[in-house]
Amino acid sequence: MHDWQRDYAMLALRINRLAGGALLIYRGPEAWSTQAASEPPPSPGALADEAERLLESAPSAYLAGHVRAMRAVARYLDGERLPLAEYARQCLGLEPRRLPEEVFEEAHGELDAALPKGPGSLAERLQAWQAAHTLGQIERLPDLVARAVAETRARTNAIIPLPEDEVVGCRLVEGVSFHGAGDYEGGLRSTIHINKAIPFNLADLLYLVAHEGHPGHIAESMLKEIHLAGRADRRVRFMVSPSFVLSEGLGLLAEEILFPGDEAQVWLNRRVFPETGIRPSGDLAAIHHAKNVLWGVWGNVAFLAAEGRTDADLAAYLARWSLYSDAEVALVLGLLRPSPTSPYIFGYFHGWELLRPWAATRPERVRRLLTEQLLPSDVAL
Structure with a gap:
């Protein structure tokens, strides 16, 4: 062995x-x-x-x-060069599918109902809502992240015991392609890195911290190191693989697990927005649900890129269905062109779609995701 x-x-x-x-x-x-x-x-x-x-x-x-x-x-x-769906199946242990645009139209309808009423297209209203919730003083973000980490740890601890002495820091970085990333450093230390070059939407604070921290990536890495001690393979995490479908699915589901219904919005309204001068608006749970659905747009664009469509075609599809600004399209486009890592992008929507009915309201299944080595085929209703 x-x-x-x-x-x-x-x-x-x-x-x-x-x-x-x-x-x-x-x-x-x-x-x-x-x-x-x-x-x-x-x-x-x-x-x-x-x-x-x-x-x-x-x-x-x-x-x-x-x-x-x-x-x-x-x-x-x-x-x-296999067809992308077959290559992804061999990498991920599930075969991704191209989603019909009707799925995105339903998400757009959900956003239309959840966002504040106002002039402009749906994309312009979404971007205006994001701008209205943007933190003006980025140097305040580490303190706000620490507050969110404390809350998400406490709620995760109610699902599965966490080590009391765990330390999770926050570091503002630049020159990176990601918005936020959780880095488990070993033992009981981790850092959430946030790209300070991207405006930070405080309405996404718990959405991001739960995804990258608890019960998302940091919690999973730390708890598996504890519960799977002695298994050398747990220290070798090949990223274009079945386990990352579940990891990214859990990340997108993390806020909903800890803050069902409107609990995230209530917490932010009490603990964050009053001292930042932000006047919150919109239905946050519905907006984040639609956001998770629209991760499927990225997969569709990956299929279009594999078919040889032009960058202009890909950009137009992203703008139309993800409701992205030109700057957001430019940031994302390079991640979706054909490469050895192309299958990874499918883990977000397909992992979330797989896990939501299986684990969102089942703490014992969340515990399994955080402590066991599972495959997508192990997840069934």
């Missing part, structure tokens, strides 16, 4: 090196990562063959699913 775990880690490290370093969260033995970085780069074909060998003796269905993902990426790096 130790030899298999080592070979599994080395395979992930070697594929990640060939792919430019964006495919792996690694916290395993330093000697293994040093070896993978210093040896001559192997051919992707040889790595695909190594994945085949490991697949024959995979000790669990969970690990077999992740080896299949590595094999698919290695073959992609070797020049194989």
Whole structure:
């Protein structure tokens, strides 16, 4: 088993090196990562063959699913070009589908009812609502994030006990492509990084902190390190894989799990908005539900990009259905062009769609997501 775990880690490290370093969260033995970085780069074909060998003796269905993902990426790096849905199925353990635009039209209807009435198109009203809730003094954000972390930790602790001495910081960063990211640093320390170059909508404070922190990415990483102690593979997180479908689905569902109904809006109205000078408006729960549905637009754009559609076509589709401004379209477009990591984008909508009926009101299932190694196929009503 130790030899298999080592070979599994080395395979992930070697594929990640060939792919430019964006495919792996690694916290395993330093000697293994040093070896993978210093040896001559192997051919992707040889790595695909190594994945085949490991697949024959995979000790669990969970690990077999992740080896299949590595094999698919290695073959992609070797020049194989499957249809995107099939490539994503091999990576994610589920086959994504292109959503009919009627799904987005329903989300637009939900937004129309939830946003304050006013002049302009639906996109202009959404952007005006976002601007009205934007924090003017970005340097105040770490303190507000700390307040949200305390609340989301307390509510998550009611679902599953958390270590009392956990520390979660907030760091404002720039020169990055993400809006926010939760970084579990090991032990009981983590940091939520927030891009200070992007205006911060305070109505999204709990939505972001719950996703990146508790019960989202930071909580999952920390609790699995505790509950799966002794399993070396938990420190090798290949990102274009089945487990990240559930991770991103849980992230999008996180606010709803902790703050059902209008509880997020009530908390923000009491604890955040009064001291910032923001006059809140709109139905926050409905807006965030529609926002989660519109993650499906990204998947549709990935399918269009795989078909060879022009950047102008992709930008127009994003603007029409995601209701993005030109600046938002420019920020997103590069993430959706064909690449070895293309399947990752499907984890957001499809993971959320899969988990919402299964776990939103079932704390025992949330506990399983935070402490067990599950595949999308393990999630069923």
